[in-house]
Amino acid sequence: MMERVHVLVCAGTGCTSSQSDVIVEKFRSYVRQFDLHEEVKVIKTGCFGLCQKGPIIAIHPDKTFYCHVTPADVEEIVVEHLYKGRPVKRLELSDIDEETKEKVFDIDKIRFYAKQMRIALKNCGVINPEDIDEYIAQDGYMALGKALESMTSQQVIDEIKKSGLRGRGGGGFPTGLKWQFAANQPKGQKYVICNADEGDPGAFMDRSILEGDPHSVLEAMAIAGYAIGANHGYVYIRAEYPIAVQRLETAIEQAKSYGLLGKKILGSKFDFDIEIRLGAGAFVCGEETALIASIEGRRGMPMPKPPFPAISGVWGKPTIINNVETFANVPVILLKGADWFSSIGTEKSKGTKVFALGGKIVNTGLVEIPMGTTLREVIYEIGGGCPGNKNFKAVQTGGPSGGCLTENDLDTPIDFDNLVALGSMMGSGGMIVLDEDNCIVDVARFYMDFIVDESCGKCTPCRVGTKRLLEMLNDVCEGRGTLQTLHDMEDLANKIKDTSLCGLGQTAPNPVLSTLRLFRDEYLAHVVKKKCPSGVCKSLLTYSIITEKCRKCSLCAKQCPTGAISGVPGKEPYVIDASKCIKCGACMTACRFDAVVRV
Amino acid sequence: MKSLSDLQRIRDEAKKRVSMREGNQEYRIVVGMATCGIAAGARPVLTTLVEEAAKNNYPVTVTQTGCIGMCTLEPIVEVFGPQGDKTTYVLVDSRKAVEILEEHIGKGKVKTEYTVGASGVAL
Numbered sequence: 001m002m003e004r005v006h007v008l009v010c011a012g013t014g015c016t017s018s019q020s021d022v023i024v025e026k027f028r029s030y031v032r033q034f035d036l037h038e039e040v041k042v043i044k045t046g047c048f049g050l051c052q053k054g055p056i057i058a059i060h061p062d063k064t065f066y067c068h069v070t071p072a073d074v075e076e077i078v079v080e081h082l083y084k085g086r087p088v089k090r091l092e093l094s095d096i097d098e099e100t101k102e103k104v105f106d107i108d109k110i111r112f113y114a115k116q117m118r119i120a121l122k123n124c125g126v127i128n129p130e131d132i133d134e135y136i137a138q139d140g141y142m143a144l145g146k147a148l149e150s151m152t153s154q155q156v157i158d159e160i161k162k163s164g165l166r167g168r169g170g171g172g173f174p175t176g177l178k179w180q181f182a183a184n185q186p187k188g189q190k191y192v193i194c195n196a197d198e199g200d201p202g203a204f205m206d207r208s209i210l211e212g213d214p215h216s217v218l219e220a221m222a223i224a225g226y227a228i229g230a231n232h233g234y235v236y237i238r239a240e241y242p243i244a245v246q247r248l249e250t251a252i253e254q255a256k257s258y259g260l261l262g263k264k265i266l267g268s269k270f271d272f273d274i275e276i277r278l279g280a281g282a283f284v285c286g287e288e289t290a291l292i293a294s295i296e297g298r299r300g301m302p303m304p305k306p307p308f309p310a311i312s313g314v315w316g317k318p319t320i321i322n323n324v325e326t327f328a329n330v331p332v333i334l335l336k337g338a339d340w341f342s343s344i345g346t347e348k349s350k351g352t353k354v355f356a357l358g359g360k361i362v363n364t365g366l367v368e369i370p371m372g373t374t375l376r377e378v379i380y381e382i383g384g385g386c387p388g389n390k391n392f393k394a395v396q397t398g399g400p401s402g403g404c405l406t407e408n409d410l411d412t413p414i415d416f417d418n419l420v421a422l423g424s425m426m427g428s429g430g431m432i433v434l435d436e437d438n439c440i441v442d443v444a445r446f447y448m449d450f451i452v453d454e455s456c457g458k459c460t461p462c463r464v465g466t467k468r469l470l471e472m473l474n475d476v477c478e479g480r481g482t483l484q485t486l487h488d489m490e491d492l493a494n495k496i497k498d499t500s501l502c503g504l505g506q507t508a509p510n511p512v513l514s515t516l517r518l519f520r521d522e523y524l525a526h527v528v529k530k531k532c533p534s535g536v537c538k539s540l541l542t543y544s545i546i547t548e549k550c551r552k553c554s555l556c557a558k559q560c561p562t563g564a565i566s567g568v569p570g571k572e573p574y575v576i577d578a579s580k581c582i583k584c585g586a587c588m589t590a591c592r593f594d595a596v597v598r599v
Numbered sequence: 600m601k602s603l604s605d606l607q608r609i610r611d612e613a614k615k616r617v618s619m620r621e622g623n624q625e626y627r628i629v630v631g632m633a634t635c636g637i638a639a640g641a642r643p644v645l646t647t648l649v650e651e652a653a654k655n656n657y658p659v660t661v662t663q664t665g666c667i668g669m670c671t672l673e674p675i676v677e678v679f680g681p682q683g684d685k686t687t688y689v690l691v692d693s694r695k696a697v698e699i700l701e702e703h704i705g706k707g708k709v710k711t712e713y714t715v716g717a718s719g720v721a722l
Contacts, residue, residue, distance in 0.1 A: 085663030
C-alpha cells in the first residue's frame with residue numbers, strides 16, 4: 001500500500017528533551033494498532049525553529065502543525081486526524097492575523113515564519129536526517145555531481161567568490177578567498193575542516209543544522225575538497241552534542257555506502273573522505289589554530305598567525321576551516337548560482353543568517369533571515385517581543401566576544417559591518433534578549449565568568465586580566481565598587497584587548513566595554529548610589545514594608561525563611577529586620593496588598 | 600553509485616516518496632473520512648486514490664477530512680481545481696475513483712455522471 005500521510009516529529013535537542021522520542025514511539029504503536037502502518041509513515045526530522053512551542057509535529061500533505069504535543073496527546077491525533085480526518089484544533093499551531101484579528105492556522109501566515117527565509121535550514125523539519133535518500137530527493141549531492149562533472153576547481157572557487165558568501169562563524173571572512181589561498185598552495189596533501197565547535201552560550205545554530213541536515217555539510221566539504229585539491233576532511237565537533245554526532249556518523253556511513261564519499265566519487269578521479277574528531281567542549285577550540293592543535297591530539301591552545309591555516313594548517317599542510325552554517329550554504333549556491341545568492345542580503349553581506357533567539361523573548365528558537373532584516377523585525381515580529389509586556393532593554397549578539405545593542409539600534413539592518421560599527425558583532429549567531437529585569441552589570445559578569453573559565457591560560461593578559469576584571473565586576477555588583485573601579489575596568493579591558501594573542505582574549509572584554517559605554521548610568525547607580533535599578537544584585541537591595549499599606553495579615557512573616565519579619569496579626573504592622581533578611585523576595589511575592597517594596 | 604545519472608535516478612525515485620510534503624500540487628482531492636464515510640467504504644477509495652495518483656504521477660494532493668454532511672451519499676470525494684473550483688463526487692467506490700482520476704485529472708474533464716448533481720438527490 002502507498003504511503004498517504006507523513007508524520008514528521010522534531011527530533012532536535014530541544015524537542016527531544018521534552019520527550020519527542022517517546023512521542024515517536026507512541027505514534028508508531030498507535031498507528032499499528034489502528035492498522036494504519038502501511039499508509040502512515042512516522043519520521044524523525046530536524047528543528048522547525050519554534051523551539052518555544054516544542055515538541056512540534058508536522059502532518060503532510062495536510063500541512064498541519066501541532067505544538068506543545070505530549071505523549072498523552074498522541075492517541076487523539078492518531079484517532080481523530082489520521083483515522084477520521086479531523087485535525088485536533090486545540091493543539092494546532094496558530095497565530096492572530098493582524099488585520100482581521102482572526103485565528104490563522106496556515107503556516108505561511110504565522111508571523112514567526114512569514115519573515116524568514118530558509119537556505120541553510122531549508123531541509124530542517126522537512127527531511128529525515130538519517131535517510132540519505134530523503135536528502136537526495138531534495139537535490140542532495142547534485143551540487144557535488146555538478147562540480148565534478150562540469151566545473152573545474154577554479155570555477156567552483158570563482159562561483160563561491162562571486163556569491164559573496166562570508167564565514168558564518170563570526171569573523172565574516174570571504175569564503176571564496178579562503179579557498180583560493182589554499183588552492184594556490186602547491187599540489188600535495190591538503191585538508192578541509194568543518195568547525196562545529198559551537199561554544200557561545202545560548203547559540204545552537206550549528207547543532208541544529210547538523211542534527212537536521214548533516215548531509216548538506218558533508219556534501220559541501222567534498223565540494224571544498226574538490227575546489228582546493230584536498231582528499232581528506234575532519235568535522236571537529238564537541239562531544240556534548242551527542243545527537244548531532246550520532247547523525248553525522250550515520251550520514252558519513254550512508255554517503256560512503258552510496259559512493260558519495262570515498263574513492264572515485266561519481267565516476268570521477270576525485271577521492272574524498274571525512275572523519276569526525278570529538279572535542280571536549282573548550283570554547284578556545286573554536287579558534288582555528290587551537291582547533292588544529294586539538295585535532296592533532298595536542299592541548300587546544302592558539303598559535304600566532306601567520307602562518308595562516310590555508311598555508312600551514314593541520315599536520316603542517318594547507319587547510320581550510322569553515323563553519324557549519326557556511327558549508328550549509330555552499331551546495332545551494334552551486335545549484336542555484338552565485339547571482340541568485342548575491343541577490344539576497346545587503347551590499348557587503350550576502351545571503352541569510354541563522355540566529356538562535358534566546359533570553360527574554362516570546363518565541364525562543366532558531367530563525368533564518370535575509371541579511372538586512374532589522375533587529376526590530378527579528379525581535380518583535382519574528383520573536384514576538386519580551387514576554388509579560390516587559391520593556392526591552394538590550395540584545396546581546398556575538399556571545400562573549402560581542403556586545404549589546406539597545407533600543408536606538410533596533411532599526412539597523414543586520415549585517416556583518418553594521419553590527420561591528422555599533423560596537424557588537426555578528427558572531428556565530430547567538431541573540432540573547434534582555435528586558436528591564438536584567439541587570440546589565442550582572443550580564444557582563446556572566447560573560448566574564450564564562451571567559452575566565454574558558455581562557456586557555458597561554459597569555460597573561462587573558463588568563464590573569466579577565467580574572468581581575470571579574471573580581472571588579474563582583475565588587476560593583478556587591479556594593480564595593482567605586483568610580484575608580486569603573487576607570488580601572490576600562491583601562492584593564494583595553495589592555496587585554498591590545499595584548500592577547502587570539503580572538504578569545506582580544507574580544508573577551510567586549511561585553512564589559514560595550515555595556516560600560518551604553519549603560520554607564522546603570523554602572524554609576526551601582527557604584528555611587530549603591531543601588532541595582534533592575535533589582536538583581538542582592539547585596540544592593542533592601543526590602544521594607546510600607547506601614548500604611550500593611551493590613552497586618554501576617555502572610556509575609558509566614559513565608560519568610562529566616563524569621564526576619566515581625567508584627568502582630570491584626571494589631572501591629574509588620575516590619576523587616578534588615579540584619580536577618582536574605583533578600584529572597586518571598587515576602588514580596590506573598591503580599592497581596594503591594595505593601596512590600598524593594599529598593 | 601558510479602555516475603551523476605545514477606544519482607539522478609535515485610533522486611527521481613526518492614522525490615516521489617516525499618512529494619506529499621511539498622503541498623502545492625495543481626489539484627487537491629479530499630475524501631470524507633468520518634464514521635459515515637468509513638462505514639460506506641471510504642478507506643479503500645482513499646488508498647486507491649493515493650496509489651493511482653502516485654503510479655501515474657498525477658499532480659494531486661490527496662487528503663482526508665471529517666463528515667461532509669450528506670452521509671447517505673458517502674463515500675464523498677471532493678476535487679479542488681487549480682482555480683479553486685470544486686467538484687463533488689458521491690457514492691464513490693474504488694472503480695469510480697480510478698475513472699475520476701483518469702478523466703478529471705488526466706484529461707481535465709469532469710466525470711459528470713458521478714457528481715452530486717447527477718445523483719438525483721434534491722439539495
